[in-house]
Amino acid sequence: MSSVYIRSFSFPTEDDEWGFFMGVQRTCYDSYYPFHVLVKHHFRRMDFEPITILYGGNGSGKSTALNVVAEKLGVIRESIFNKSNFYPDYLDMCDFDIFAKLPECSRIITSDDVFDYMLNIRNLNEGIDGKRDELFKEYLGAKYGDFQLKTIDDYERLKMVNMSRSKTQSRYVRKRLMDNVREYSNGESAFRYFTEKIQEPGLYILDEPENSLSPVRQQELVQYIEDSARFYQCQFLISTHSPFLLALRGAKIYDLDEDPVDVKRWTELENVRTYYDFFERHRGEF
Numbered sequence: 512m513s514s515v516y517i518r519s520f521s522f523p524t525e526d527d528e529w530g531f532f533m534g535v536q537r538t539c540y541d542s543y544y545p546f547h548v549l550v551k552h553h554f555r556r557m558d559f560e561p562i563t564i565l566y567g568g569n570g571s572g573k574s575t576a577l578n579v580v581a582e583k584l585g586v587i588r589e590s591i592f593n594k595s596n597f598y599p600d601y602l603d604m605c606d607f608d609i610f611a612k613l614p615e616c617s618r619i620i621t622s623d624d625v626f627d628y629m630l631n632i633r634n635l636n637e638g639i640d641g642k643r644d645e646l647f648k649e650y651l652g653a654k655y656g657d658f659q660l661k662t663i664d665d666y667e668r669l670k671m672v673n674m675s676r677s678k679t680q681s682r683y684v685r686k687r688l689m690d691n692v693r694e695y696s697n698g699e700s701a702f703r704y705f706t707e708k709i710q711e712p713g714l715y716i717l718d719e720p721e722n723s724l725s726p727v728r729q730q731e732l733v734q735y736i737e738d739s740a741r742f743y744q745c746q747f748l749i750s751t752h753s754p755f756l757l758a759l760r761g762a763k764i765y766d767l768d769e770d771p772v773d774v775k776r777w778t779e780l781e782n783v784r785t786y787y788d789f790f791e792r793h794r795g796e797f
Contacts, residue, residue, distance in 0.1 A: 514561065514611070514712060514744035514745070514746055515559060515560065515561055515610050515611075515746055516609065516610060516611050516612070516613050516614070516617070516713075516714050516746050517559050517580075517584070517607055517608070517609055517610065517613070517714060517746070518558065518559055518608045518609070518610045519556060519557060519558045519559065519607065519608040520556065520557045520559070520580055520583070520605065520606070520607045520608075521555065521556045521605060521606045521607065522549050522550075522554060522555060522556070522576070522579070522604075522605055523546075523550070523601065523604040523605065524550065524555055525550045525553070527604055528546050528547070528550055528604075531546075531600065531604065532546075542595045542596075542597075543595070543597055544575075544595040544597065544598070545575050545578075545579055545595070545597070545598065545601050546597055546601055548572045548575045549572045549575060549576060549579075551572070551770075552571070552572065552767055552768075552769065552770045552771060552772050553770060553771035553772065554572065554576065554765075554767065554771070554772040555771075557576075557580075557765060558763075559746070559748070559763070560761065560762065560763040561740040561741075561745075561746050561747070561761065562736065562737075562740050562746075562747045562749070562759050562761060562762040562763070563747065563748050563749070563762065563763045563764075563765070564748075564749045564750070564751060564756070564757060564759065564762045564763065564764045564765070565577065565748070565749070565750040565751075565764075565765050565767060566750075566751065566752060566757060566764055566765065566766050566767065566768070566775075566780055566782070567750075567752070567766065567767030567768045568752070568768055568782075571767040571768055572767055573750040573767050574718055574719070574750055576750070576767075577619065577716050577718050577748060577750050578592065578619070578718075579601065579602065579605060580607075580716060580748060581619035581716050582594075582598070582602055583602050583605050583607060584607065584613060584617070584714070586613065586617040586618050586619055586714065586716065587616070587617065587618035587619070588618065588619050589618075589624045589627075590621055590623035590624050590627060613713065613714055614711065614712055614713035614714070615713075616710075616711040616712075616713040617713040617714040617715065618708065618713070618715060618716070619715075619716040619717075619718065620704075620705065620708055620709075620715065620716070620717050620718065620720065621718045622718060622719055622722045622723075624704070625701050625704050625705075625720075625722065625723055626723070628700065628701075628704045629700045629701060629704075629723065699728070701722075701723040701724055701728070702724060702728045702731060702732060705717075705720060705732060705735065706735060709735070709736075709739055709745060710743075711743075712743060712744035712745055713745060713746070714745075714746045714747075714748070715739075715745060715746070715747050715748075716747075716748045716749075717747065717748070717749045717750070717751075718750050719750055719751055719752075719753075720732060720749065720751065720756065721751055721753035721755070721756055726755065729753055729755040729756065730755050732756070733755055733756060733758070733759055736749075736756075736759060737759060737760055740761075749762075752782045754777070754782065754783050754786055757777040757780060757782075757783060758777050762777070764776070764777055764780070766779075766780060768781065
């Protein structure tokens with residue numbers, strides 16, 4: 512059974528923004544972000560389904576909309592998010608309609624989160640590799656070196672010598688060292704990040720989750736999202752231009768490249784049509 516926690520979200524209109532800036536003290540600011548972004552395409556309101564998607568090219572505002580929703584709802588965020596001076600003012604002008612209280616596990620997952628996760632794994636691997644080399648030398652020194660127990664302080668060394676003489680080099684190192692996590696590629700690590708974070712019922716906001724995922728992994732993520740929405744009471748708000756994610760069953764898609772923003776079927780979207788036309792031209796080569 513699918514769940515919907517948030518039913519709708521409203522952004523400031525052009526009149527709202529104009530009224531706000533009429534009252535702002537005349538001061539030079541570097542940026543008025545997130546003002547002037549979503550109003551360009553008259554994006555006033557989102558009505559949610561269990562899976563809602565924001566589609567659009569770079570600069571369309573889809574990531575802006577996702578971050579505004581996440582900040583207004585106060586969901587978990589891991590990566591640092593830089594806000595402009597006007598961000599709190601903009602959030603104050605937004606509104607939303609909640610059907611049920613958001614579970615505490617609700618979160619936004621950005622490309623930075625996934626990248627940091629993969630980077631941490633890489634750093635961990637490098638540390639493990641360095642430690643492994645040290646243990647190889649330790650094993651050989653303990654097994655073939657001369658050792659005599661002279662004081663109680665040598666007891667730990669004695670245990671190491673006995674272990675080295677009772678085990679092969681690989682078993683010795685494995686016993687003394689955690690398993691290397693490099694068994695996963697970057698794509699596999701990225702996919703594992705999503706499956707680790709999306710487990711409990713909640714609202715999950717995903718900003719271009721296709722980054723770092725191969726087409727095969729994207730399709731696996733699609734299946735995971737569909738199952739999570741259908742069987743585990745998860746609701747999703749996703750920004751993407753991936754045809755695989757745009758084809759999520761039952762998804763409501765807002766096209767932010769349209770003015771005004773309009774709801775469309777995934778097969779009507781320009782990015783998808785471009786892929787379709789390309790493969791049609793090369794149909795005879797398959």
